[in-house]
Amino acid sequence: MSNPPKPALECRDVTVKFGDVTALSDVAVSFAPGQIHAVVGQNGAGKTTFARVAAGLVQPTAGAVDVMGEEIRTGHVSQSRAAGVELVHQSFALPPSFTVAETMEFGATGKGGIYSRKSLAEKWQSHLAGLDVQVDLNRRIRDLPIETQQGIEIARALVMDARVLILDEPTAVLSPSSIDMLFARVRRLKERGVTVILILHKIREVLGIADTVTVLRGGRKVEGPLPIAEVSAERLANLIVGDAIAKTLDRHERDALVGTKSPVGEGAGHLENAKGPSVLSMKAVSTRPDSEGTALDSVDLDIRPGEIVGIAGVEGNGQKTLVRAISALADLASGSIRLAGNDVTGEPLAARRAIGLRIIPFERNVEGLSLTSSLWQNWSARELLQGRLLRLIRPSAVREACDRSLKDWSVHYHNSAQKAGSLSGGNAQKVILAREVDREARLIIAAQPTRGLDIGATAFVWQALRQARDRGAAILLISSDLDELFDISDRVVVMLSGQVNGEFRAPFDIASVGAAMTDAAARTSA
Template sequence: MATQQSTASPERVPTGGARLEVVNVSVMFGDFAALSNVSASFEPGRVHAVVGQNGAGKTTFSRVVTGLYQPTEGHVAIDAQKLAGGVVAARRQGIDMVHQNFSLPGSFTVAEALHLLDVNRSHRPYRRATIRRACQQKLARFGPAVDPGARIRDLSVQLRQGVEITRALSGDTRVLILDEPTAALSPGAVEELFARLRELATQGVTILVVLHKLDEVWAVADTITVLRDGRVAMPKKELADVTHKEVTVAIIGEELSASSTPASTSVGADVSTDDLLHELEPGHTVLPGDEHVRPAAPGKVAAGVLTLTDVSTARRQGDAALHNVSLTVRRGEVVGVAGVDGNGQQSLVEAVAGLTRVDAGSIELDDTVVTHASLLRRRRLGLRVIPFDRNTQGVSLSSAIWLNVGIADVLMSPRAWFSPRQLRAKVAESVSRWSVKHRALSQPIGELSGGNVQRAIFAREATADSRLVVAAQPTRGLDLGATAFVHRTLRQLASDGAGVLLVSADLDELRTNSDRIVVLRGGRIAADLPADASRARIGEAMVGGGDA
């Protein structure tokens, strides 16, 4: 049985890379094989991509390498020496990881957080000035320009990730693993991150990056390894020696093309191999980047399902407040929301959902004023929300799958009681339709992969009675198949008459799936553009280089 270990961090200066070997590793959770006889090796001074669908075993693989999980069989070696012990031993041997879900405590300052996770720190009393100076030295060497006294929770996503990388590099890190590091970053921030990883590789560090978007794989990596169903589906290969099509087939398996139902036939249906390969034709990666594939909106103007009129909100930490925002989403329309992180996207979603105070203006759902209405009242009017952070806002990680998905029915029921047996049966049908990979409905949802948690949220939120679906970064951290699956689901919801508000940092995602795109800057709408507007035009509106 795999066991989870505690985390910590050393403090020595990086001295180069090391050869990492994973030898015949299997990991069992009860009767479930998360990894089966996995072997791989990774050389120093290179960037190695590890890819696969959600649930393919990538997270378990990363946690075994970093000592968080102990393999049931096999072993991990660094420079031919077997990894001994848990995560502390792994870090002392030079292996560290930056997790997709950031690990630093939000209430701590940057200096306090870096000191807390220093495994070699003295347990004697310390002065704040001392840890602040040590933090400044680490940030100067490895990190972003950030105040050591700033609270972690107040930092932007990009800065938080920069501090996480600083923590990982501030020891004798010879092998650095990053789990979906681009999931929350803007395109510009992704380029900066990749440049940093390539620089670390030139210094001899062994870099492993878990990625889902194949264009990002080709942009940063030297080699690629594919996992599928806990096994090695494609042993490590040089990227120059493989094609997008070969990688895609390895990721999802050719056998799926005959068994999957086209997603356009029903909400929640899966995506076939042929559909995905079509999206990987020359010039494309995960999404068709230069063509707008949303069907043209009907000539007759549909009624507005969401109307914001001169809405202003209270200031919130980490994001701009809204200032006089007016916006309409009509039935059958997908409205994309673009903007540099922290320019009001979270405030907009929370204002629509009823989670933040509206100081001025009004919000209407289906001609009903809900400016100060509860979230439950809005749900009963047909509002559904796919939140920014699925783990902290979308589910209760320690609760069972059937409770997480079924809670919507409980809240919407006019009766004071419900039948657990009937609810479980309904949830079983729903998660099956949405292809949520799980062992049992009683399983804590936190044990699922990120993509399967997201599918479970869609099973709960994207229902036939949806009138307005607010989807905030709905494909963040999702694999190739799950991303296409989400896009088709949102388009199907719109085709069925719902309005969709799609908030994303991925311009290709917005341009491909939206009817029009509004750009938020400083909490205001800086532009309202057609979805086929160029990336340059959208980018100018985002940063203030020119409005439409």
């Protein structure tokens, strides 16, 4: 019995290539059993690929995976599951029309058959209660708050007696208080002997929960697993960012990018600069319900020139509809919208854009760019729509203008005829910035503008928004990342169930903003 315990999960020199792209490169890491391990890194570092290899969803190009000292066949979900490895995905995919009990029964076992709802509910009641998921088992998934859905997803993963549970970015969709509840749940799993691997990207979360931390960068393991007591936040931040980029960032910016401590905002605030009449003024705006998201319920919102207003909220509380309402893409039931002094309530998007509305939309690859079209066509779409459709253009002149603009925005590309889909996420977002952030921009809507971007690209986007603000544009920033919101917003407005549920000014208090995000008084179950 003198042998050290076998690692719960061990990757031996795992390499994963997708075509020309190397997602993981010779990653060797071993996780001790019964602990909480954090795996951190910026976007594109290979965290999710690592999780998918362990779960058998990705076949590594080279290398082996051991579970409890036994090598498993890689690339087969069934093999990983049989060995006791379960993965909870970043965007979990529970069937929305199923009840909780049905989800547990069929999601966990994959078997069909005749059943009664009542017996199913009884069968799963105790399992869920044992994991602190308090929920009526006859409710449908789509009616449940996101944190409860996550609890069910975890419970489902544990049905098969999982010994290693991997949670891929479980905090990304949660409010601060739900994160605390998730961490409490994770600690209880540890007490039950489950090895938990958390993919995270905020240092303060790592320091708050993990026993060890492993850092990935650019598909390689930089360090780890390091016992948490032996690393400082400072060192961890530099490991994640990398020395080269760390030098180019100021300390404050870096801390916001890696979430070192609880964010409070710049404090100084630029609100003195925000003068003059509102650029955007929404009065009691309600939208008709549609299939695309929570409808707005009597929303009032004012943004003046020279300020960045951040919209905080758990995803799915009407942020999408807010953007669509301002963009004339959602039907208003009542209320009015004024843009730069003009009543645009009944005006189409083209008219609103002519006044100076610019949009960096949520879905970069769907709403923002046509991936199979050329860069210059994507770039020129906004300007081409400003005039008559049948006017003659000179493509060579448009392409030259496009080249100049993309160079200004330091987009890396070969030539403007290449397809937008061939660019990396950061470069693609820069093309959208080049199109949307121009001198005539009065109101810029930036919806999740840094989602999926690495740290360098994220800092670039923040800088671009700040510069536009300093030029006098009004900016509406929607983000589910509180660090981002607090770092660059002058004001933060919280949305809950399609309503404005509080407004905050720097310095921001994460606890009170977090409370407004979930309306803690009204919703205690989770």
